[in-house]
Amino acid sequence: MSDSITHTQTNTSTRLARPVPFRGGGFRIGTVPWLSPFVFVGLILFWYWGSSSGFIHPLVLPSPGESLQAFINLAQSGMLWKHVSASVQRLVIGWTSGTILGISIGLAIALSSLARATFAPLVAAIMPVPKIALLPLFVIWFGIGEGSKVATILFGVFFPTVIATYGAVDNVDRSLIRMGQSFGLSWSSIVRKIIFPGALPAILSGFRISASIAIILLVAAEMIGAEFGIGAYVLLAGSLMATDQLIAGVAVLSLLGLTVSFLIGRAERYFLRWRT
Amino acid sequence: MDLSLNNIHHFYGDVEILSGINFEIKSGEIVCIIGPSGCGKSTLLRFLGGLERPSSGEVLQIGSPPEACLNPLTYIFQDFALLPWRTVEGNISLALEDHRIPKQEIERIIDNVLGRTKLTDFRSALPRQLSGGMKQRVAIARALCVNPAVLLMDEPLSALDSQTRELLMDDLVDLWTRERFTACYVTHNLAEAVRLGHKIVVLSRRPGKIREIVSIDTPLADRKNDLVKLEQQQNHLWNLMREEALAADMELNDV
Numbered sequence: 001m002s003d004s005i006t007h008t009q010t011n012t013s014t015r016l017a018r019p020v021p022f023r024g025g026g027f028r029i030g031t032v033p034w035l036s037p038f039v040f041v042g043l044i045l046f047w048y049w050g051s052s053s054g055f056i057h058p059l060v061l062p063s064p065g066e067s068l069q070a071f072i073n074l075a076q077s078g079m080l081w082k083h084v085s086a087s088v089q090r091l092v093i094g095w096t097s098g099t100i101l102g103i104s105i106g107l108a109i110a111l112s113s114l115a116r117a118t119f120a121p122l123v124a125a126i127m128p129v130p131k132i133a134l135l136p137l138f139v140i141w142f143g144i145g146e147g148s149k150v151a152t153i154l155f156g157v158f159f160p161t162v163i164a165t166y167g168a169v170d171n172v173d174r175s176l177i178r179m180g181q182s183f184g185l186s187w188s189s190i191v192r193k194i195i196f197p198g199a200l201p202a203i204l205s206g207f208r209i210s211a212s213i214a215i216i217l218l219v220a221a222e223m224i225g226a227e228f229g230i231g232a233y234v235l236l237a238g239s240l241m242a243t244d245q246l247i248a249g250v251a252v253l254s255l256l257g258l259t260v261s262f263l264i265g266r267a268e269r270y271f272l273r274w275r276t
Numbered sequence: 277m278d279l280s281l282n283n284i285h286h287f288y289g290d291v292e293i294l295s296g297i298n299f300e301i302k303s304g305e306i307v308c309i310i311g312p313s314g315c316g317k318s319t320l321l322r323f324l325g326g327l328e329r330p331s332s333g334e335v336l337q338i339g340s341p342p343e344a345c346l347n348p349l350t351y352i353f354q355d356f357a358l359l360p361w362r363t364v365e366g367n368i369s370l371a372l373e374d375h376r377i378p379k380q381e382i383e384r385i386i387d388n389v390l391g392r393t394k395l396t397d398f399r400s401a402l403p404r405q406l407s408g409g410m411k412q413r414v415a416i417a418r419a420l421c422v423n424p425a426v427l428l429m430d431e432p433l434s435a436l437d438s439q440t441r442e443l444l445m446d447d448l449v450d451l452w453t454r455e456r457f458t459a460c461y462v463t464h465n466l467a468e469a470v471r472l473g474h475k476i477v478v479l480s481r482r483p484g485k486i487r488e489i490v491s492i493d494t495p496l497a498d499r500k501n502d503l504v505k506l507e508q509q510q511n512h513l514w515n516l517m518r519e520e521a522l523a524a525d526m527e528l529n530d531v
């Protein structure tokens with residue numbers, strides 16, 4: 001035994017030494033700053049090349065130039081602003097009221113056994129109904145104008161927000177609540193200062209889902225009886241087979257989505273700055 | 277204010293957790309509770325602070341807490357229980373905000389407890405920026421700011437490394453020497469028990485019964501100087517607990 005030890009010791013210098021292989025990499029998402037603009041530009045260049053070489057037939061997809069021209073026409077006629085402002089107004093009213101209602105009912109479901117027994121089955125029953133199927137009903141109830149459109153968005157936003165909120169509250173660290181009780185904090189203090197902030201991260205990530213649902217429903221709702229709105233514009237373009245205008249409208253929608261997601265990212269960074 | 281436990285029994289479902297617990301916590305003394313894992317120490321502490329009710333028996337509060345006392349029975353938790361979204365200052369003021377204290381007074385109390393726990397420089401730090409020992413200091417500061425009549429501590433030093441534990445233990449001894457607070461201190465660490473306890477309640481394995489109550493008369497501040505005696509007392513406790521700990525370790529723990 002002692003023999004073999006001295007043997008190893010004397011031999012270390014002659015034996016091959018190499019660094020321990022590194023195995024701790026991966027599973028960590030970093031930022032690659034220049035790649036995403038590159039992907040966009042690359043795709044558009046490919047599209048441009050396809051259209052000009054005849055590889056993509058103009059009936060299948062208009063060229064980027066035509067679509068851009070359609071967009072410029074839209075902007076110059078002053079209609080762009082009218083469509084966008086009508087849509088944004090519906091989106092803001094519908095999403096905000098749906099979110100406020102959803103958070104309130106979600107908190108109620110999470111905090112009171114009575115509310116849970118009342119609302120939880122209702123939510124579970126109505127949640128899977130595609131809200132767009134209810135649009136005709138909303139038209140009868142709230143009129144063909146703004147009412148039915150806002151109501152569709154509101155309903156669409158309400159349910160995922162309820163689910164996100166009460167799931168989030170259920171997951172708040174029980175030991176923090178117990179701490180609050182042990183200091184004799186009032187019920188409302190515990191809800192405002194411990195439960196709500198503790199649930200906020202999950203509620204905010206619910207916002208991403210509810211905002212994209214809101215945009216989808218916005219476009220769908222605007223396809224019925226709307227004079228202005230990006231959805232109405234896209235629908236009109238589609239029925240006239242004006243694919244260049246259709247592409248321009250879709251681009252506006254996508255910009256709208258990007259803006260919303262940027263705003264939510266900002267809100268997350270502001271409200272959750274206590275996290276690493 | 278004294279606390280008295282009268283004939284506490286407790287069941288979770290069909291499982292008996294605690295059985296016939298009687299003892300007193302006198303004003304100005306630290307009572308340590310030790311016992312094997314799962315014997316119901318944390319449960320007992322929850323009864324003491326009114327966070328849970330025993331199946332039978334009662335916890336009595338004898339005498340009334342001093343006037344200035346905002347929250348007579350105050351916990352210090354093993355996992356610190358700090359709100360991660362509040363700064364050190366905010367975490368402490370949480371305990372004061374519900375008491376309608378004027379703003380300057382809150383400021384003054386916070387300054388005072390931060391000074392007593394040597395945290396003045398960390399006033400606006402967030403919990404994630406603090407080490408474990410610092411976090412527990414913040415929890416101690418938060419507990420002190422309400423002028424507790426009795427401090428209820430559930431393994432407050434268990435999550436810390438042994439050097440930090442040593443430092444905080446000295447802090448607690450200093451604090452007690454200055455302020456003579458009353459405390460119930462749950463631990464599984466015998467060294468902590470003999471350093472801090474005036475009375476040490478030894479529980480048996482589940483269902484937890486009182487095996488023995490050991491009193492230690494040496495003043496807290498002098499204990500560090502007499503390591504031999506400390507060691508003897510620790511050995512005595514270990515002998516009491518040894519079989520219980522062995523048996524408890526072999527049990528299936530599915531309650």
Ligand SMILES: Nc1ncnc2c1ncn2[C@@H]1O[C@H](COP(=O)(O)OP(=O)(O)OP(=O)(O)O)[C@@H](O)[C@H]1O
Pocket residue numbers: 288293311312313314315316317318319320464482529531
């Ligand atoms: N809420 C609960 N419901 C059911 N059983 C519980 C509950 N809380 C604790 N128990 C059980 O009661 C027993 C005592 O638990 P307790 O946490 O008081 O033990 P402990 O002495 O603090 O143990 P440890 O030293 O591990 O902290 C354990 O067996 C545990 O599984």
Ligand SMILES: [Mg+2]
Pocket residue numbers: 317318319
């Ligand atoms: Mg415990």
